[in-house]
Amino acid sequence: AQSVTQLGSHVSVSEGALVLLRCNYSSSVPPYLFWYVQYPNQGLQLLLKYTTGATLVKGINGFEAEFKKSETSFHLTKPSAHMSDAAEYFCAVSDRSSNTGKLIFGQGTTLQVKP
């Protein structure tokens, strides 16, 4: 069964510093990969996704993620954190061979940005 692990439930960075949120998946076949962001009292918003092609994926708000098959990872990065990036971030996977569209979510990482 597929699973998603997000290393670190809380990450704290200073404004302007690099943001790195880690995600590893467990699957025999590389799945579709997603990062979602959730701001307080809101629903989840898609940041970026990897389905096929270029392994470095660019998303909204300056975020990007790189799919590394050998490491079964899909870490999310942003070169310079902004106060508005403070939110909860979820990594999710979906089975390529499935026709259900189901997502499996990680536990989430809360990003704190300090001034």
Added chain:
Amino acid sequence: DAGITQSPRYKITETGRQVTLMCHQTWSHSYMFWYRQDLGHGLRLIYYSAAADITDKGEVPDGYVVSRSKTENFPLTLESATRSQTSVYFCASGRLSHEQYFGPGTRLTVT
């Protein structure tokens, strides 16, 4: 307006009562999903639907019922609410690309 909406946004109910959470999307997406979000558990899938009149159980379906008579609506019913069902409920919709779009959520408290 196009998008996905949920109602009510906040609901307080008593143990044993039936409550229905509504979800409506205007994109004509085939797939719709219900999740619950709880501290320490992330998002867990309750039920999903691949099309009108096609529904299936997710990870935590017990105590919940869904129906989908129209493509755009996917109501979730708690037949006899329990305190353990206090949670934030999110509806989502999507296409075959597996990308899902989420509603704003319903915060349900069962007293």
